[in-house]
Amino acid sequence: MAKKTNSSIKRLTGLLKLDRKDILQIIYYAIFAGLLNMAVPLGIQAIVNLIQGGRVSTSWIILVILVTAAVGLVGLLEIMQIRIVENIQQKIFTRSSFEFTYRFPRIKMNEFKNVYPPELANRFFDTLTVQKGISKILLDLPAAVLQIFFGLILLSLYHPFFIIYGLLLVALIYFVFKFTAMRGLETSLDESKHKYKVAHWLQEVARSLLSFKISGSTSLAMDKNDRLTDKYLGARENHFQILKIQFIKLVVFKVLVTGGLLAIGGMLVLNQEMNIGQFVAAEIIILLILASVERLIKGLEVIYDTLTSLEKMGQLVDKELEKEEGRNRLDDKGPLNLEINDVGYRVDSKTILSDISFDLAAGEKVLLKGPNGSGRTSLLKLVGGINEISQGNIYINNVSINGLKLNEYRKRLGIFLAEEFPFEGTLLENITFGDPNVPERDVYWAIEHAGLSQFVKEQPEGIHTEILPEGKYLSTLIGKRILLARAIAKKPDILILKEPLEMFEQEEANRMLEFFTDPAHKWSILVASQNPVWEKVCNKIIRLEKRGDKHKF
Structure with a gap:
Protein backbone atom coordinates (compact mmCIF):
# COMPACT_ATOMS: atom_id res chain seq x y z
CA MET A 1 0.00 0.00 0.00
CA ASP A 318 0.73 1.74 -16.56
CA LYS A 319 -0.09 -1.10 -18.95
CA GLU A 320 2.69 -1.88 -21.39
CA LEU A 321 2.22 -0.73 -24.97
CA GLU A 322 3.25 -2.48 -28.14
CA LYS A 323 6.43 -1.09 -29.59
CA GLU A 324 5.89 1.18 -32.58
CA GLU A 325 9.45 1.93 -33.57
CA GLY A 326 10.37 -1.02 -35.74
CA ARG A 327 13.66 -0.63 -37.56
CA ASN A 328 12.51 -2.32 -40.76
CA ARG A 329 9.79 -1.32 -43.17
CA LEU A 330 7.79 -3.49 -45.54
CA ASP A 331 7.59 -2.84 -49.24
CA ASP A 332 4.12 -1.29 -49.62
CA LYS A 333 3.43 -2.98 -52.94
CA GLY A 334 5.38 -6.22 -52.87
CA PRO A 335 3.89 -9.61 -51.89
CA LEU A 336 4.20 -10.94 -48.35
CA ASN A 337 5.89 -14.26 -47.61
CA LEU A 338 5.62 -15.65 -44.09
CA GLU A 339 7.89 -18.11 -42.31
CA ILE A 340 6.74 -19.47 -38.95
CA ASN A 341 9.86 -20.90 -37.30
CA ASP A 342 9.63 -23.06 -34.12
CA VAL A 343 6.97 -20.78 -32.67
CA GLY A 344 5.69 -21.37 -29.16
CA TYR A 345 3.11 -19.57 -27.07
CA ARG A 346 2.51 -19.73 -23.32
CA VAL A 347 0.07 -18.07 -20.98
CA ASP A 348 1.60 -18.00 -17.51
CA SER A 349 3.00 -21.50 -17.11
CA LYS A 350 0.51 -23.13 -19.49
CA THR A 351 1.81 -24.10 -22.93
CA ILE A 352 -0.68 -23.31 -25.70
CA LEU A 353 1.61 -23.90 -28.71
CA SER A 354 5.10 -25.32 -29.11
CA ASP A 355 7.53 -25.87 -31.99
CA ILE A 356 5.18 -24.77 -34.78
CA SER A 357 6.90 -24.32 -38.14
CA PHE A 358 5.51 -23.77 -41.65
CA ASP A 359 5.68 -21.30 -44.54
CA LEU A 360 2.96 -19.20 -46.12
CA ALA A 361 4.15 -18.01 -49.51
CA ALA A 362 2.41 -15.24 -51.42
CA GLY A 363 -0.81 -16.60 -52.94
CA GLU A 364 -0.75 -19.81 -50.88
CA LYS A 365 -3.69 -21.11 -48.87
CA VAL A 366 -2.94 -22.87 -45.58
CA LEU A 367 -5.51 -24.64 -43.41
CA LEU A 368 -5.13 -25.06 -39.65
CA LYS A 369 -6.98 -28.10 -38.35
CA GLY A 370 -7.29 -29.49 -34.87
CA PRO A 371 -9.69 -30.04 -31.98
CA ASN A 372 -10.91 -27.27 -29.71
CA GLY A 373 -8.11 -26.20 -27.40
CA SER A 374 -5.37 -27.10 -29.86
CA GLY A 375 -4.26 -23.46 -30.20
CA ARG A 376 -5.54 -22.64 -33.69
CA THR A 377 -6.97 -19.25 -32.68
CA SER A 378 -3.81 -18.44 -30.72
CA LEU A 379 -1.71 -19.19 -33.80
CA LEU A 380 -3.87 -16.91 -35.95
CA LYS A 381 -3.38 -14.11 -33.43
CA LEU A 382 0.38 -14.66 -33.37
CA VAL A 383 0.58 -14.44 -37.15
CA GLY A 384 -1.69 -11.38 -37.07
CA GLY A 385 0.67 -9.62 -34.64
CA ILE A 386 -2.05 -9.50 -31.98
CA ASN A 387 -0.31 -11.64 -29.36
CA GLU A 388 3.43 -11.90 -28.69
CA ILE A 389 5.25 -15.15 -29.38
CA SER A 390 6.91 -16.83 -26.40
CA GLN A 391 9.56 -18.67 -28.39
CA GLY A 392 10.78 -18.97 -31.96
CA ASN A 393 10.09 -16.30 -34.55
CA ILE A 394 7.83 -15.21 -37.36
CA TYR A 395 9.49 -13.75 -40.45
CA ILE A 396 7.74 -11.53 -42.97
CA ASN A 397 9.79 -11.26 -46.16
CA ASN A 398 12.79 -12.53 -44.15
CA VAL A 399 12.36 -9.80 -41.51
CA SER A 400 11.48 -10.73 -37.93
CA ILE A 401 8.05 -9.58 -36.80
CA ASN A 402 9.82 -8.15 -33.75
CA GLY A 403 11.68 -5.69 -35.98
CA LEU A 404 8.64 -4.41 -37.85
CA LYS A 405 6.23 -1.61 -37.13
CA LEU A 406 3.23 -3.75 -36.23
CA ASN A 407 0.60 -1.35 -37.54
CA GLU A 408 2.33 -1.18 -40.93
CA TYR A 409 2.23 -4.97 -41.04
CA ARG A 410 -1.37 -5.23 -39.82
CA LYS A 411 -2.69 -2.86 -42.46
CA ARG A 412 -1.58 -5.45 -45.03
CA LEU A 413 -3.76 -8.08 -43.34
CA GLY A 414 -7.47 -8.84 -43.43
CA ILE A 415 -8.48 -10.53 -40.18
CA PHE A 416 -11.79 -12.23 -39.37
CA LEU A 417 -12.10 -13.72 -35.88
CA ALA A 418 -15.27 -15.17 -34.40
CA GLU A 419 -14.94 -13.20 -31.14
CA GLU A 420 -15.08 -9.80 -32.89
CA PHE A 421 -18.18 -7.58 -32.90
CA PRO A 422 -19.14 -4.39 -34.74
CA PHE A 423 -18.53 -1.23 -32.72
CA GLU A 424 -20.65 1.88 -32.27
CA GLY A 425 -20.31 3.95 -35.43
CA THR A 426 -21.54 4.01 -39.01
CA LEU A 427 -21.42 0.95 -41.25
CA LEU A 428 -18.74 2.72 -43.30
CA GLU A 429 -16.63 3.32 -40.18
CA ASN A 430 -17.02 -0.31 -39.16
CA ILE A 431 -15.71 -1.47 -42.52
CA THR A 432 -12.91 1.04 -43.15
CA PHE A 433 -12.04 2.39 -39.67
CA GLY A 434 -11.95 5.80 -41.33
CA ASP A 435 -9.05 4.79 -43.60
CA PRO A 436 -9.03 7.29 -46.50
CA ASN A 437 -7.00 4.84 -48.59
CA VAL A 438 -10.04 2.56 -48.96
CA PRO A 439 -12.10 4.03 -51.83
CA GLU A 440 -15.89 3.88 -51.71
CA ARG A 441 -16.03 1.54 -54.71
CA ASP A 442 -13.98 -1.01 -52.72
CA VAL A 443 -16.38 -0.61 -49.80
CA TYR A 444 -19.35 -1.48 -52.01
CA TRP A 445 -17.31 -4.32 -53.55
CA ALA A 446 -16.72 -5.74 -50.06
CA ILE A 447 -20.38 -5.23 -49.12
CA GLU A 448 -21.50 -7.14 -52.20
CA HIS A 449 -19.19 -10.11 -51.67
CA ALA A 450 -19.95 -10.26 -47.93
CA GLY A 451 -23.66 -10.52 -48.75
CA LEU A 452 -24.58 -7.15 -47.24
CA SER A 453 -26.03 -5.47 -50.34
CA GLN A 454 -29.68 -6.11 -49.47
CA PHE A 455 -29.15 -4.95 -45.88
CA VAL A 456 -27.56 -1.69 -47.06
CA LYS A 457 -30.39 -1.06 -49.55
CA GLU A 458 -32.95 -1.42 -46.76
CA GLN A 459 -31.27 1.25 -44.63
CA PRO A 460 -32.36 4.87 -45.28
CA GLU A 461 -28.82 6.07 -44.52
CA GLY A 462 -27.11 3.34 -46.55
CA ILE A 463 -23.47 2.88 -45.58
CA HIS A 464 -23.84 5.80 -43.16
CA THR A 465 -26.31 3.84 -41.01
CA GLU A 466 -25.38 3.96 -37.32
CA ILE A 467 -24.47 0.61 -35.77
CA LEU A 468 -24.99 0.16 -32.03
CA PRO A 469 -22.28 -1.27 -29.72
CA GLU A 470 -21.56 -4.97 -30.35
CA GLY A 471 -23.99 -4.86 -33.27
CA LYS A 472 -26.97 -4.62 -30.91
CA TYR A 473 -30.31 -5.35 -32.62
CA LEU A 474 -28.53 -6.70 -35.69
CA SER A 475 -28.80 -10.39 -36.43
CA THR A 476 -25.69 -12.42 -35.69
CA LEU A 477 -25.37 -13.15 -39.41
CA ILE A 478 -25.42 -9.46 -40.37
CA GLY A 479 -22.82 -8.74 -37.70
CA LYS A 480 -20.51 -11.42 -39.11
CA ARG A 481 -21.04 -10.16 -42.66
CA ILE A 482 -19.90 -6.69 -41.53
CA LEU A 483 -16.73 -8.23 -40.10
CA LEU A 484 -16.10 -10.14 -43.33
CA ALA A 485 -16.58 -6.95 -45.36
CA ARG A 486 -14.06 -5.26 -43.06
CA ALA A 487 -11.52 -8.06 -43.65
CA ILE A 488 -11.67 -7.88 -47.45
CA ALA A 489 -12.40 -4.17 -48.12
CA LYS A 490 -8.75 -3.09 -48.26
CA LYS A 491 -7.89 -6.07 -50.50
CA PRO A 492 -5.20 -7.34 -48.13
CA ASP A 493 -2.10 -9.35 -48.93
CA ILE A 494 -3.01 -12.01 -46.36
CA LEU A 495 -6.44 -13.11 -45.15
CA ILE A 496 -6.48 -14.57 -41.64
CA LEU A 497 -9.81 -16.30 -41.08
CA LYS A 498 -11.44 -18.32 -38.33
CA GLU A 499 -14.44 -20.40 -39.39
CA PRO A 500 -15.54 -17.86 -42.02
CA LEU A 501 -18.19 -20.18 -43.54
CA GLU A 502 -19.69 -21.44 -40.30
CA MET A 503 -22.77 -19.19 -40.23
CA PHE A 504 -23.78 -19.54 -43.90
CA GLU A 505 -26.20 -21.92 -45.59
CA GLN A 506 -24.52 -24.48 -47.83
CA GLU A 507 -25.18 -22.64 -51.08
CA GLU A 508 -23.86 -19.33 -49.82
CA ALA A 509 -20.94 -21.04 -48.07
CA ASN A 510 -19.90 -22.52 -51.43
CA ARG A 511 -20.17 -19.08 -53.04
CA MET A 512 -18.05 -17.51 -50.30
CA LEU A 513 -15.46 -20.29 -50.57
CA GLU A 514 -15.27 -19.72 -54.29
CA PHE A 515 -14.81 -15.99 -53.71
CA PHE A 516 -12.04 -16.45 -51.12
CA THR A 517 -10.09 -18.87 -53.29
CA ASP A 518 -10.62 -17.12 -56.63
CA PRO A 519 -7.16 -16.86 -58.33
CA ALA A 520 -8.07 -13.30 -59.34
CA HIS A 521 -7.45 -12.31 -55.73
CA LYS A 522 -3.74 -12.12 -55.00
CA TRP A 523 -4.07 -12.65 -51.27
CA SER A 524 -2.70 -15.55 -49.28
CA ILE A 525 -5.06 -17.30 -46.86
CA LEU A 526 -4.42 -18.70 -43.39
CA VAL A 527 -7.68 -20.23 -42.20
CA ALA A 528 -8.63 -22.17 -39.07
CA SER A 529 -11.66 -24.34 -39.72
CA GLN A 530 -13.16 -27.76 -39.08
CA ASN A 531 -15.09 -27.58 -42.35
CA PRO A 532 -13.70 -30.27 -44.69
CA VAL A 533 -14.34 -28.17 -47.83
CA TRP A 534 -11.18 -26.18 -47.08
CA GLU A 535 -9.02 -29.29 -47.43
CA LYS A 536 -9.85 -29.41 -51.14
CA VAL A 537 -8.72 -25.86 -51.87
CA CYS A 538 -5.72 -25.33 -49.57
CA ASN A 539 -2.10 -25.95 -50.56
CA LYS A 540 -1.10 -27.05 -47.05
CA ILE A 541 -2.85 -28.50 -44.05
CA ILE A 542 -1.37 -27.98 -40.59
CA ARG A 543 -2.81 -30.36 -38.00
CA LEU A 544 -2.52 -29.23 -34.41
CA GLU A 545 -3.05 -31.74 -31.64
CA LYS A 546 -4.45 -30.99 -28.21
CA ARG A 547 -2.53 -28.17 -26.45
CA GLY A 548 -0.61 -27.50 -29.67
CA ASP A 549 2.38 -29.55 -28.53
CA LYS A 550 2.65 -31.50 -31.79
CA HIS A 551 2.04 -30.78 -35.42
CA LYS A 552 2.27 -32.55 -38.73
CA PHE A 553 1.82 -31.63 -42.36
Missing part, protein backbone atom coordinates in the same frame (compact mmCIF):
# COMPACT_ATOMS: atom_id res chain seq x y z
CA ALA A 2 2.90 2.35 0.74
CA LYS A 3 4.13 1.74 -2.81
CA LYS A 4 0.74 2.79 -4.20
CA THR A 5 0.77 5.87 -2.00
CA ASN A 6 4.16 6.96 -3.35
CA SER A 7 2.99 6.15 -6.86
CA SER A 8 -0.08 8.37 -6.44
CA ILE A 9 2.02 11.30 -5.23
CA LYS A 10 4.39 10.88 -8.19
CA ARG A 11 1.43 10.88 -10.57
CA LEU A 12 0.12 14.13 -9.08
CA THR A 13 3.58 15.69 -9.31
CA GLY A 14 3.88 14.60 -12.94
CA LEU A 15 0.44 16.01 -13.73
CA LEU A 16 1.27 19.38 -12.18
CA LYS A 17 4.59 19.57 -14.05
CA LEU A 18 2.74 19.55 -17.37
CA ASP A 19 1.20 22.94 -16.53
CA ARG A 20 3.93 24.36 -14.31
CA LYS A 21 3.93 27.76 -16.06
CA ASP A 22 0.21 28.21 -15.42
CA ILE A 23 0.59 26.94 -11.86
CA LEU A 24 3.42 29.37 -11.15
CA GLN A 25 1.20 32.16 -12.40
CA ILE A 26 -1.54 31.05 -9.99
CA ILE A 27 0.98 31.06 -7.12
CA TYR A 28 2.18 34.56 -8.02
CA TYR A 29 -1.41 35.79 -7.94
CA ALA A 30 -1.93 33.97 -4.62
CA ILE A 31 1.14 35.68 -3.10
CA PHE A 32 -0.09 39.09 -4.21
CA ALA A 33 -3.61 38.34 -2.94
CA GLY A 34 -2.18 37.12 0.38
CA LEU A 35 -0.28 40.36 0.88
CA LEU A 36 -3.39 42.39 0.06
CA ASN A 37 -5.44 40.30 2.49
CA MET A 38 -2.96 41.16 5.23
CA ALA A 39 -3.26 44.84 4.32
CA VAL A 40 -6.97 44.72 5.19
CA PRO A 41 -6.56 44.12 8.97
CA LEU A 42 -3.76 46.70 9.06
CA GLY A 43 -6.07 49.20 7.39
CA ILE A 44 -8.85 48.32 9.82
CA GLN A 45 -6.42 48.82 12.71
CA ALA A 46 -5.65 52.34 11.48
CA ILE A 47 -9.34 53.08 10.90
CA VAL A 48 -10.24 51.98 14.45
CA ASN A 49 -7.52 54.21 15.87
CA LEU A 50 -8.83 57.16 13.84
CA ILE A 51 -12.43 56.49 14.84
CA GLN A 52 -11.38 56.67 18.47
CA GLY A 53 -10.58 60.32 17.80
CA GLY A 54 -14.31 60.92 17.41
CA ARG A 55 -14.25 62.89 14.14
CA VAL A 56 -14.24 62.32 10.39
CA SER A 57 -10.88 63.01 8.74
CA THR A 58 -9.37 62.83 5.27
CA SER A 59 -7.06 60.03 6.44
CA TRP A 60 -10.05 57.96 7.57
CA ILE A 61 -11.79 58.36 4.19
CA ILE A 62 -8.62 57.48 2.27
CA LEU A 63 -8.08 54.37 4.41
CA VAL A 64 -11.67 53.22 3.81
CA ILE A 65 -11.16 53.65 0.05
CA LEU A 66 -7.82 51.80 0.12
CA VAL A 67 -9.18 48.87 2.17
CA THR A 68 -12.20 48.59 -0.12
CA ALA A 69 -9.95 48.73 -3.19
CA ALA A 70 -7.73 46.02 -1.71
CA VAL A 71 -10.77 43.74 -1.25
CA GLY A 72 -11.82 44.40 -4.85
CA LEU A 73 -8.32 43.73 -6.17
CA VAL A 74 -8.16 40.43 -4.27
CA GLY A 75 -11.44 39.46 -5.95
CA LEU A 76 -10.01 40.38 -9.36
CA LEU A 77 -6.93 38.24 -8.72
CA GLU A 78 -9.18 35.31 -7.74
CA ILE A 79 -11.11 35.66 -11.00
CA MET A 80 -7.84 35.54 -12.94
CA GLN A 81 -6.82 32.43 -10.99
CA ILE A 82 -10.15 30.77 -11.76
CA ARG A 83 -9.64 31.45 -15.48
CA ILE A 84 -6.21 29.81 -15.43
CA VAL A 85 -7.52 26.82 -13.45
CA GLU A 86 -10.36 26.40 -15.95
CA ASN A 87 -7.80 26.22 -18.76
CA ILE A 88 -5.87 23.57 -16.81
CA GLN A 89 -9.08 21.56 -16.23
CA GLN A 90 -9.88 21.61 -19.93
CA LYS A 91 -6.35 20.46 -20.77
CA ILE A 92 -6.59 17.63 -18.21
CA PHE A 93 -9.81 16.35 -19.81
CA THR A 94 -8.39 16.64 -23.33
CA ARG A 95 -5.14 14.88 -22.44
CA SER A 96 -6.98 12.13 -20.60
CA SER A 97 -9.44 11.42 -23.42
CA PHE A 98 -6.68 11.24 -26.03
CA GLU A 99 -4.45 9.21 -23.71
CA PHE A 100 -7.16 6.57 -23.17
CA THR A 101 -8.11 6.49 -26.86
CA TYR A 102 -4.47 6.22 -27.94
CA ARG A 103 -3.51 3.54 -25.44
CA PHE A 104 -6.40 1.07 -25.60
CA PRO A 105 -5.69 -0.26 -29.13
CA ARG A 106 -1.93 -0.30 -28.47
CA ILE A 107 -1.82 -2.10 -25.12
CA LYS A 108 -0.32 -5.56 -25.32
CA MET A 109 -3.04 -8.20 -25.25
CA ASN A 110 -1.43 -10.09 -22.38
CA GLU A 111 -1.94 -6.96 -20.24
CA PHE A 112 -5.70 -7.58 -20.44
CA LYS A 113 -5.41 -10.99 -18.82
CA ASN A 114 -7.99 -11.21 -16.00
CA VAL A 115 -9.17 -7.68 -16.87
CA TYR A 116 -12.46 -6.67 -18.49
CA PRO A 117 -11.48 -3.80 -20.85
CA PRO A 118 -14.84 -1.94 -20.78
CA GLU A 119 -14.66 -1.89 -16.97
CA LEU A 120 -11.13 -0.52 -17.24
CA ALA A 121 -12.45 2.22 -19.53
CA ASN A 122 -14.65 3.39 -16.64
CA ARG A 123 -11.47 4.76 -15.08
CA PHE A 124 -11.89 7.66 -17.48
CA PHE A 125 -14.63 9.03 -15.24
CA ASP A 126 -11.96 9.61 -12.60
CA THR A 127 -10.82 12.42 -14.88
CA LEU A 128 -13.78 14.46 -13.62
CA THR A 129 -12.68 13.93 -10.02
CA VAL A 130 -9.15 14.97 -10.94
CA GLN A 131 -10.47 18.11 -12.64
CA LYS A 132 -12.43 19.16 -9.57
CA GLY A 133 -9.62 18.18 -7.22
CA ILE A 134 -6.97 20.11 -9.13
CA SER A 135 -9.20 23.18 -9.01
CA LYS A 136 -9.42 22.97 -5.21
CA ILE A 137 -5.74 22.16 -4.80
CA LEU A 138 -4.54 25.05 -6.96
CA LEU A 139 -6.99 27.65 -5.69
CA ASP A 140 -7.46 26.83 -2.01
CA LEU A 141 -4.23 25.24 -0.81
CA PRO A 142 -1.69 27.89 -1.96
CA ALA A 143 -4.00 30.65 -0.72
CA ALA A 144 -4.38 28.93 2.66
CA VAL A 145 -0.65 28.29 3.09
CA LEU A 146 0.27 31.87 2.14
CA GLN A 147 -2.45 33.28 4.37
CA ILE A 148 -1.07 31.33 7.32
CA PHE A 149 2.52 32.32 6.51
CA PHE A 150 1.86 36.06 6.11
CA GLY A 151 -0.52 36.08 9.07
CA LEU A 152 2.03 34.53 11.42
CA ILE A 153 4.70 37.02 10.34
CA LEU A 154 2.33 39.92 10.93
CA LEU A 155 1.18 38.63 14.32
CA SER A 156 4.76 38.18 15.51
CA LEU A 157 5.26 41.93 15.00
CA TYR A 158 2.48 42.73 17.48
CA HIS A 159 3.82 40.72 20.43
CA PRO A 160 6.33 37.86 21.03
CA PHE A 161 3.49 35.79 22.48
CA PHE A 162 2.09 35.29 18.99
CA ILE A 163 5.32 33.53 17.96
CA ILE A 164 4.36 30.74 20.39
CA TYR A 165 0.92 30.64 18.77
CA GLY A 166 2.58 30.28 15.36
CA LEU A 167 4.74 27.40 16.54
CA LEU A 168 1.69 25.60 17.98
CA LEU A 169 -0.12 26.06 14.67
CA VAL A 170 2.77 24.65 12.64
CA ALA A 171 2.99 21.71 15.08
CA LEU A 172 -0.73 20.96 14.61
CA ILE A 173 -0.44 20.94 10.83
CA TYR A 174 2.66 18.73 11.04
CA PHE A 175 1.01 16.15 13.29
CA VAL A 176 -2.13 16.03 11.16
CA PHE A 177 -0.09 15.30 8.04
CA LYS A 178 2.44 13.05 9.76
CA PHE A 179 0.07 10.66 11.49
CA THR A 180 -3.13 10.68 9.44
CA ALA A 181 -2.48 11.93 5.90
CA MET A 182 -0.90 8.76 4.49
CA ARG A 183 -3.39 6.54 6.30
CA GLY A 184 -6.19 8.65 4.85
CA LEU A 185 -4.86 8.07 1.34
CA GLU A 186 -4.64 4.31 1.93
CA THR A 187 -8.26 4.11 3.11
CA SER A 188 -9.34 6.28 0.16
CA LEU A 189 -7.70 3.85 -2.28
CA ASP A 190 -9.41 0.93 -0.54
CA GLU A 191 -12.77 2.71 -0.71
CA SER A 192 -12.32 3.37 -4.43
CA LYS A 193 -11.43 -0.27 -5.09
CA HIS A 194 -14.70 -1.46 -3.56
CA LYS A 195 -16.64 1.31 -5.33
CA TYR A 196 -15.46 0.02 -8.70
CA LYS A 197 -16.36 -3.54 -7.75
CA VAL A 198 -19.94 -2.42 -7.15
CA ALA A 199 -19.96 -0.48 -10.44
CA HIS A 200 -18.52 -3.48 -12.31
CA TRP A 201 -21.20 -5.79 -10.94
CA LEU A 202 -23.94 -3.36 -12.01
CA GLN A 203 -22.35 -3.23 -15.46
CA GLU A 204 -22.21 -7.01 -15.57
CA VAL A 205 -25.91 -7.32 -14.65
CA ALA A 206 -26.78 -4.81 -17.39
CA ARG A 207 -24.57 -6.64 -19.91
CA SER A 208 -26.18 -10.00 -19.09
CA LEU A 209 -29.71 -8.62 -18.91
CA LEU A 210 -31.31 -11.50 -20.81
CA SER A 211 -29.61 -14.12 -18.64
CA PHE A 212 -30.89 -12.51 -15.44
CA LYS A 213 -34.38 -12.14 -16.91
CA ILE A 214 -34.71 -15.82 -17.79
CA SER A 215 -33.20 -16.96 -14.49
CA GLY A 216 -36.57 -16.52 -12.81
CA SER A 217 -36.86 -15.21 -9.28
CA THR A 218 -33.26 -15.84 -8.21
CA SER A 219 -31.73 -13.22 -5.95
CA LEU A 220 -28.12 -13.54 -7.11
CA ALA A 221 -27.94 -9.98 -8.45
CA MET A 222 -29.22 -8.48 -5.20
CA ASP A 223 -27.25 -10.83 -2.94
CA LYS A 224 -23.95 -10.13 -4.66
CA ASN A 225 -24.67 -6.41 -4.73
CA ASP A 226 -25.43 -6.59 -1.00
CA ARG A 227 -22.04 -8.17 -0.26
CA LEU A 228 -20.13 -5.74 -2.46
CA THR A 229 -21.98 -2.71 -1.12
CA ASP A 230 -21.37 -3.85 2.45
CA LYS A 231 -17.63 -4.04 1.79
CA TYR A 232 -17.73 -0.59 0.19
CA LEU A 233 -19.53 0.89 3.18
CA GLY A 234 -16.99 -0.69 5.53
CA ALA A 235 -14.12 0.80 3.52
CA ARG A 236 -15.84 4.20 3.40
CA GLU A 237 -16.40 4.13 7.17
CA ASN A 238 -12.69 3.43 7.70
CA HIS A 239 -11.87 6.44 5.54
CA PHE A 240 -14.38 8.60 7.39
CA GLN A 241 -12.78 7.70 10.73
CA ILE A 242 -9.51 9.21 9.51
CA LEU A 243 -11.29 12.37 8.38
CA LYS A 244 -13.10 12.55 11.73
CA ILE A 245 -9.82 12.38 13.65
CA GLN A 246 -8.47 15.25 11.56
CA PHE A 247 -11.59 17.36 12.15
CA ILE A 248 -11.54 16.64 15.91
CA LYS A 249 -7.96 17.91 16.11
CA LEU A 250 -8.99 21.00 14.19
CA VAL A 251 -12.00 21.74 16.43
CA VAL A 252 -9.99 21.26 19.65
CA PHE A 253 -7.28 23.55 18.33
CA LYS A 254 -9.78 26.23 17.28
CA VAL A 255 -11.47 26.23 20.69
CA LEU A 256 -8.20 26.45 22.62
CA VAL A 257 -6.65 29.07 20.38
CA THR A 258 -9.76 31.26 20.19
CA GLY A 259 -10.29 31.24 23.96
CA GLY A 260 -6.60 31.70 24.73
CA LEU A 261 -6.07 34.54 22.30
CA LEU A 262 -9.16 36.44 23.40
CA ALA A 263 -8.09 36.19 27.03
CA ILE A 264 -4.42 36.97 26.48
CA GLY A 265 -5.15 39.65 23.90
CA GLY A 266 -7.50 41.31 26.36
CA MET A 267 -4.82 41.20 29.06
CA LEU A 268 -2.30 42.80 26.68
CA VAL A 269 -4.74 45.64 25.99
CA LEU A 270 -5.44 46.13 29.71
CA ASN A 271 -1.69 46.22 30.37
CA GLN A 272 -1.39 48.75 27.54
CA GLU A 273 0.98 46.49 25.59
CA MET A 274 -1.50 46.65 22.66
CA ASN A 275 -4.01 49.29 21.67
CA ILE A 276 -7.61 48.60 20.65
CA GLY A 277 -6.81 48.88 16.95
CA GLN A 278 -4.01 46.32 17.20
CA PHE A 279 -6.23 44.00 19.22
CA VAL A 280 -9.01 44.12 16.61
CA ALA A 281 -6.50 43.63 13.76
CA ALA A 282 -4.85 40.71 15.58
CA GLU A 283 -8.20 39.00 16.12
CA ILE A 284 -9.09 39.44 12.43
CA ILE A 285 -5.74 37.96 11.40
CA ILE A 286 -6.23 35.05 13.82
CA LEU A 287 -9.68 34.35 12.40
CA LEU A 288 -8.23 34.42 8.87
CA ILE A 289 -5.47 32.02 9.91
CA LEU A 290 -7.94 29.64 11.60
CA ALA A 291 -10.13 29.70 8.49
CA SER A 292 -7.06 28.90 6.37
CA VAL A 293 -6.05 26.01 8.64
CA GLU A 294 -9.59 24.65 8.43
CA ARG A 295 -9.52 24.96 4.65
CA LEU A 296 -6.15 23.21 4.58
CA ILE A 297 -7.27 20.25 6.68
CA LYS A 298 -10.63 19.91 4.94
CA GLY A 299 -8.74 20.06 1.67
CA LEU A 300 -7.07 16.78 2.58
CA GLU A 301 -10.23 14.95 1.51
CA VAL A 302 -9.98 16.56 -1.92
CA ILE A 303 -6.31 15.57 -2.10
CA TYR A 304 -7.20 11.98 -1.17
CA ASP A 305 -9.86 11.83 -3.89
CA THR A 306 -7.52 13.33 -6.48
CA LEU A 307 -4.63 10.99 -5.66
CA THR A 308 -6.99 8.00 -5.62
CA SER A 309 -8.43 8.93 -9.02
CA LEU A 310 -4.95 9.33 -10.50
CA GLU A 311 -4.04 5.88 -9.17
CA LYS A 312 -7.17 4.38 -10.74
CA MET A 313 -6.44 6.05 -14.08
CA GLY A 314 -2.91 4.72 -13.77
CA GLN A 315 -4.26 1.17 -13.96
CA LEU A 316 -4.65 1.82 -17.67
CA VAL A 317 -1.71 4.18 -18.20
